[in-house]
Amino acid sequence: MHAPAEDVERRIGRWAQVAAIDAQSCRVEMDAGQPQWPLFALGVVRAPFDIETAPAELHAMLDDWSERFAAAAASRSR
Numbered sequence: 001m002h003a004p005a006e007d008v009e010r011r012i013g014r015w016a017q018v019a020a021i022d023a024q025s026c027r028v029e030m031d032a033g034q035p036q037w038p039l040f041a042l043g044v045v046r047a048p049f050d051i052e053t054a055p056a057e058l059h060a061m062l063d064d065w066s067e068r069f070a071a072a073a074a075s076r077s078r
Contacts (some may be wrong), residue, residue: 001017003047010040035061 001008005020008028012018015037016030028049030038035058051059058059 001028001043001044001045001047008045008047011045017039031035039065 002025004024005018005026007016008016008026012028015032016028018027019027028041030041032038035055038054038058039061041078051062
């Protein structure tokens with residue numbers, strides 16, 4: 001995550017392991033039975049992020065959600 005570890009820990013620490021990389025970034029690890037839970041958590045943090053390792057199902061869900069959220073955002077401006 002491109003956010004300080006203490007900020008991320010405060011938002012999702014109960015559901016993830018958060019380790020500082022430097023003052024402005026951290027690594028988040030989650031074990032979840034359903035791919036939507038890590039995506040919910042990433043959204044709650046409200047910071048940019050990169051996904052290093054995840055099941056294909058999570059990437060597929062991220063693609064799907066991204067398309068639907070982008071379409072909703074675009075319809076708002078019409």
